[in-house]
Each structure stands twice: as structure tokens, then as C-alpha cells.
Amino acid sequence: MNSPKAVLPKIDQAPMTLRDIVQDRMRTAIIEGHFAPGERLVERPLCDQLGVSRTVIRETIRYLEAEGLVEILPNRGPIVARMDWGQARQIYQIRRQLEGAAVAACAVAHGPAFPAKLMGSFAALQATMDDAEWIGVMRATTRFYEDIFTEAGHSIAWDIVQRLNGRISRLRVLTLSAKDRPRPGMSHMTAIRDAILSGDAAAAQQAVEDHLDDAAAIAKTFLSSEEKPDA
Amino acid sequence: MNSPKAVLPKIDQAPMTLRDIVQDRMRTAIIEGHFAPGERLVERPLCDQLGVSRTVIRETIRYLEAEGLVEILPNRGPIVARMDWGQARQIYQIRRQLEGAAVAACAVAHGPAFPAKLMGSFAALQATMDDAEWIGVMRATTRFYEDIFTEAGHSIAWDIVQRLNGRISRLRVLTLSAKDRPRPGMSHMTAIRDAILSGDAAAAQQAVEDHLDDAAAIAKTFLSSEEKPDA
DNA sequence: GATAGTCATATGGTATACCATAAATTCCAG
DNA sequence: CTGGAATTTATGGTATACCATATGACTATC
Numbered sequence: 001m002n003s004p005k006a007v008l009p010k011i012d013q014a015p016m017t018l019r020d021i022v023q024d025r026m027r028t029a030i031i032e033g034h035f036a037p038g039e040r041l042v043e044r045p046l047c048d049q050l051g052v053s054r055t056v057i058r059e060t061i062r063y064l065e066a067e068g069l070v071e072i073l074p075n076r077g078p079i080v081a082r083m084d085w086g087q088a089r090q091i092y093q094i095r096r097q098l099e100g101a102a103v104a105a106c107a108v109a110h111g112p113a114f115p116a117k118l119m120g121s122f123a124a125l126q127a128t129m130d131d132a133e134w135i136g137v138m139r140a141t142t143r144f145y146e147d148i149f150t151e152a153g154h155s156i157a158w159d160i161v162q163r164l165n166g167r168i169s170r171l172r173v174l175t176l177s178a179k180d181r182p183r184p185g186m187s188h189m190t191a192i193r194d195a196i197l198s199g200d201a202a203a204a205q206q207a208v209e210d211h212l213d214d215a216a217a218i219a220k221t222f223l224s225s226e227e228k229p230d231a
Numbered sequence: 232m233n234s235p236k237a238v239l240p241k242i243d244q245a246p247m248t249l250r251d252i253v254q255d256r257m258r259t260a261i262i263e264g265h266f267a268p269g270e271r272l273v274e275r276p277l278c279d280q281l282g283v284s285r286t287v288i289r290e291t292i293r294y295l296e297a298e299g300l301v302e303i304l305p306n307r308g309p310i311v312a313r314m315d316w317g318q319a320r321q322i323y324q325i326r327r328q329l330e331g332a333a334v335a336a337c338a339v340a341h342g343p344a345f346p347a348k349l350m351g352s353f354a355a356l357q358a359t360m361d362d363a364e365w366i367g368v369m370r371a372t373t374r375f376y377e378d379i380f381t382e383a384g385h386s387i388a389w390d391i392v393q394r395l396n397g398r399i400s401r402l403r404v405l406t407l408s409a410k411d412r413p414r415p416g417m418s419h420m421t422a423i424r425d426a427i428l429s430g431d432a433a434a435a436q437q438a439v440e441d442h443l444d445d446a447a448a449i450a451k452t453f454l455s456s457e458e459k460p461d462a
Numbered sequence: 463g464a465t466a467g468t469c470a471t472a473t474g475g476t477a478t479a480c481c482a483t484a485a486a487t488t489c490c491a492g
Numbered sequence: 493c494t495g496g497a498a499t500t501t502a503t504g505g506t507a508t509a510c511c512a513t514a515t516g517a518c519t520a521t522c
Contacts, residue, residue, distance in 0.1 A: 018505065019293075042473075053506045055286065058475095062250075062290040066297030075513065077474055090387040097328045156321040160391060248475075273502070284477045289504095306484055308503055 022050055022060045030069050030080055031169040032135060041070065041078040068167045081167065085223040088171055091164045092216035098157045099145070100208045103192055104201040105152035114151050115197050121147050122193050129186055134176045138169075144189070148196065171219040188214070253283055253291045261300050261311055262400040263366060272301065272309040299398050312398065316454040319402055322395045323447035329388045330376070331439045334423055335432040336383035345382050346428050352378050353424050360417055365407045369400075375420070379427065402450040419445070 026046075029035055046057050061078045064070040071081045106114075125140040142165075149158035165172065188211035195204035257277075260266055277288050292309045295301040302312045337345075356371040373396075380389035396403065419442035426435035 044473080055289070055504095055506070058286070059290055059293040062293040063297045066294045075474075086384075087387060090385060093332070093385075094329065094388055094391070097332060098325065101324070101328060153317075154321060156318060156395075157325055160325070164387075250475085271502095275502080284475095286476065286478095306503075 018052060018056055019059055019063075022052055022056050023063055025050065026060055026064060027067075027069060027166065030064070031166050033170060033173065035080045037080050037082045037170065039080045040076070041080065043077070067163050083168065083170065083223070085220055088168055088219055088223060089216065091168050092212055092219070095161055095164055096209050096212045098154070098161050099212065100205040102145075102149045102152045102154045102157060103196055103204040103208050105154065106148045107196045107199050107201040107204045109153075110151050110196065114147075117151075118144075118147055118193060118196065122189070125189065126186070134173050137176055138172060141189075168219070171222065172215075174222045175215050175218040249283060250287055250290055250294075253281055253287050254294055256281065257291055257295060258298075258300060258397065261295070262397050264401060264404065266311045268311050268313045268401065270311050271307070272311065274308070298394050314398065314401065314454075316451055319399055319450055319454060320447065322399050323443055323450070326392055326395055327440050327443045329385070329392050330443065331436040333376075333380045333383045333385045333388060334427055334435040334439050336385065337379045338427045338430050338432040338435045340384075341382045341427065345378075348382075349375075349378055349424060349427065353420070356420065357417070365404050368407055369403060372420075399450070402453065403446075405453045406446050406449040 035041070041061065043054055043057050043061075047054055050057070061070055065072060065078065069081055070078045072078050110118075121140070121144045125137070125144050128136040128140040142162075145161070146158065149155065149161070188207055191207035192204055192211070195201075195207055266272070272292065274285055274288050274292075278285055281288070292301055296303055296309065300312055301309045303309050341349075352371070352375045356368070356375050359367040359371040373393075376392070377389065380386065380392070419438055422438035423435055423442070426432075426438055
């Protein structure tokens with residue numbers, strides 16, 4: 001009755017409620033920059049655009065508020081969360097700790113099937129580096145790290161890191177498109193991969209920390225220049 | 232025209248929307264154990280109990296879902312989030328990193344007014360230790376750590392720690408009421424306080440890690456015994 | 463003409479009623 | 493006793509109405 005190829009690979013798998021769809025759409029819209037930070041998220045226009053009721057929109061906004069992607073101004077309503085260097089600095093610091101621990105744990109504890117898997121997601125990452133699509137690079141980077149966190153068994157830390165990444169997505173885009181540096185992260189990524197595969201936890205952790213220190217430094221220049229045009 | 236003393240210090244300060252109140256109530260109800268893990272949270276009864284509309288309840292549940300206190304079963308609805316040792320282990324591990332970093336930063340960077348403040352919240356904590364009210368102990372502990380995180384400027388990490396604490400609140404109660412150990416945490420707390428006030432970052436971090444390793448060990452015995460009655 | 467007061471509009475917040483679906487339970491027939 | 497159908501229950505989803513507040517425009521008075 002259905003398509004002949006899809007026998008029963010996945011019928012539904014995810015009940016995918018309307019809320020989930022809207023959540024996903026709005027989250028990616030914010031992360032990918034279709035809404036600017038500080039921009040108001042007016043309910044009724046969103047209802048029209050997405051074709052859903054206010055209830056769904058409001059529940060979604062609550063969820064994204066808890067995620068830190070949206071903030072509520074008293075008597076004004078929700079806006080896309082803003083970000084200053086003070087917050088970004090903290091986020092990079094936390095990522096440093098969590099990602100460092102994850103790669104270290106992964107380096108010493110990965111199973112026999114893992115190297116092939118990591119090489120795969122690394123190759124995919126490398127492939128995205130050629131085309132200038134930052135969105136593809138970000139997704140491939142996410143998958144690469146997801147493999148590491150999953151193998152390390154750090155699922156909760158991965159959850160936290162993903163949310164933090166959502167909050168600094170704008171900065172990540174800026175650091176990726178820093179053209180003066182020819183694909184800076186790639187050498188760090190290679191170092192991370194090699195250290196993990198060779199079981200060198202300390203080196204892996206060091207590579208992650210170097211990578212994030214770099215990214216934080218770039219992000220700082222951007223944030224400082226754009227948010228302090230007066231000083 | 233108004234009260235003569237209050238010229239204009241603060242009129243409202245917190246608009247305190249209904250959602251905020253309900254959120255707070257349900258969060259503390261879950262954290263303080265008035266709802267058991269796995270217990271269903273049926274919307275309409277909650278509406279009656281709290282005297283609010285479904286909208287508020289639903290938005291609150293979305294928020295708590297994002298916080299990890301509530302999970303949604305497909306086609307069943309929300310339940311109080313469950314917890315196994317695998318998750319708890321990760322949470323204690325993350326807390327170890329974040330709290331360790333916070334006390335270390337606080338030790339080396341606290342201002343001149345901070346020692347008095349910390350002594351105050353520590354004294355309050357000590358006072359709660361006498362009466363067996365675990366809820367008071369938990370609140371005092373929270374305030375003690377809040378002072379530290381705030382002074383260290385780690386507000387985002389504090390946010391994360393608080394949410395993680397919410398998810399393991401049941402375990403924290405169990406470790407607190409472990410009667411065989413006569414107030415075990417207090418010596419660690421004293422060590423943390425002294426190390427911070429003397430500016431010894433390494434010692435402070437070590438004390439935190441010892442404390443959390445202890446707590447995790449106790450939690451593990453509880454979780455293993457109650458969740459593996461068959462093995 | 464400027465200031466102050468009033469009014470209208472837009473938005474957020476809340477409440478309620480309604481429908482569809484899925485799951486569990488109950489009940490009936492074989 | 494067993495299998496299946498019908499009912500109940502709860503949720504997801506939607507629409508709508510109402511109120512409070514904030515903002516901006518408009519008007520009236522000095």
C-alpha cells in the first residue's frame with residue numbers, strides 16, 4: 001500500500017506532536033539566525049505564519065524560555081534571548097569543562113566499533129569544510145561531538161552542551177566565517193580525533209581546550225566590537 | 232501620598248505572573264517529594280488543585296519538561312521524571328566539575344565583603360543541621376552555594392547546577408537523612424569554607440570533589456538497592 | 463503652541479468550551 | 493472463559509472570549 005521500498009524501516013518512530021514540530025522549527029529558526037537577538041516574538045503573527053493555535057505557540061515559547069533561547073520581558077512578551085560577553089565567556093568555560101571530560105572519557109573507554117564511526121563523522125565534517133555553507137559545518141560538527149559524547153556515556157552533559165551551543169549559535173557562526181583564519185578549527189579537530197583514537201586522554205582534553213580557547217577569543221572580539229561601539 | 236518611608240525604592244519589582252507562581256509551586260512540590268517519580272501529572276486535577284486554567288498548567292509542564300523534572304510519555308502525558316544510577320552518576324560528575332570550578336574561582340577572586348557574607352550563610356547552614364528538617368538543610372545548602380557561585384560570577388553554571396540538583400533532589404534527601412553517618416557533609420562544608428576564605432583554590436576544589444564523591448557513593452547504594460531488587 | 467488628560471489599539475494573560483485520538487477499562491457475546 | 497466491541501478517560505489540539513496593561517495618538521485646555 002505504501003511505498004514499496006519502505007517495508008517497515010520506521011513507521012512513525014516519533015509520534016511527532018505538533019508542539020515538537022513547532023519547537024523544532026522555532027529553535028532552528030532562532031539558531032540559524034532567522035530571528036535576530038532581541039527581536040520580539042509576537043504570538044499572533046507566529047500563529048499565522050506557522051498555521052497553529054496560540055496554545056502551541058505559547059507552550060513552545062515556554063520550552064524555549066527554559067532552554068535559554070527566549071527571554072520574557074515583563075509586560076512586553078517574549079524576545080529572542082540576547083547575549084553579552086559575560087554570558088558567552090561563562091558558556092565557553094562550561095563547554096571547556098564538559099567537552100574536555102567527554103573526550104577524555106571517550107579516549108580511554110571507547111569500544112572496538114568506535115574508531116570507524118568517528119572516522120566517518122570526521123570525514124563528513126571535513127567534507128563540509130570545502131563548501132562555505134556554515135550551516136552544514138555546524139551540523140557536521142554537532143554530529144562529530146555527538147558521537148564522542150555518546151560513546152563516553154555523557155548523555156546529560158551532551159544535553160547541556162547542545163543547549164549552550166544553541167545560545168551561542170550566533171557566535172559560532174561568526175567564528176566559523178572568520179575568513180582571515182583559513183579554517184582554524186580543523187587542525188584542532190584533527191588533533192582531537194587522533195588523541196581519542198590513540199587513547200591519549202590528556203592530549204584529547206588539551207586539544208579541546210585549545211580549540212575552545214581559540215573560539216572564545218574570536219567570539220570575544222566580535223562581541224566586544226559590536227556591543228561596545230561607544231567606549 | 233504613599234507610605235512616607237518608601238519614597239520610591241521599589242514598587243513592584245516582580246510582576247510575578249501566575250505562571251511563575253504555578254511553576255514555582257509545582258517545581259518545589261516535585262523536588263520536595265510531594266509527587267513520586269513516575270507519578271502521572273494529570274492536567275485537569277492539577278487545575279482544580281491549584282485553581283488555575285489548563286493553559287497555565289500546560290505551559291508550566293512544558294517548562295518543567297525542559298528543565299528535566301517532567302518527562303512526557305507519548306500518548307500518555309506528563310509524569311514526574313524518573314532517575315536511575317546511570318543518570319545520577321553523570322549528574323554528580325557534572326556537578327563535580329562545575330562546583331569545583333566555582334569554588335576555585337571564588338577562592339582566588341572574592342571581594343572584600345564576601346567573607347562576612349559566606350560566614351553568614353555558613354552559620355545559617357550550621358544552624359539547620361541541628362534540627363532534623365531536611366528541607367531546611369537543603370535550602371541553607373542552596374544559599375551557601377549560591378553565594379559562592381554568585382561571587383565567582385558563574386551564574387550560568389549555577390543555573391545548570393540548580394536544575395541538576397532538582398533532578399536528583401530525591402537522592403539528596405536520602406543522603407541527608409542517612410542516619411548512620413552523623414552529619415557527614417558538614418566537615419566537607421567547613422573545609423570548603425576555610426579553603427575559599429584562605430584563598431586556596433586547589434584545596435577548595437578538592438574539598439568539593441571529596442564532598443560530591445561521598446554523596447555520589449551514598450546515592451549509589453540507595454539507587455542500586457531500590458532499583459535492582461531482582462538481580 | 464505646549465502640556466496634560468483621555469481614548470483607542472495591540473498585546474499578553476487567563477479562562478473556558480469544544481473536538482479528535484489513543485489508551486485503558488468494561489462489558490457483552492460466543 | 494475468552495475475544496472483541498463499546499465506553500470511559502485523558503491528552504493533544506484548537507478556537508474564542510475576556511481582562512489588564514502599555515503604547516501611541518488625539519484632543520482639549522491653558
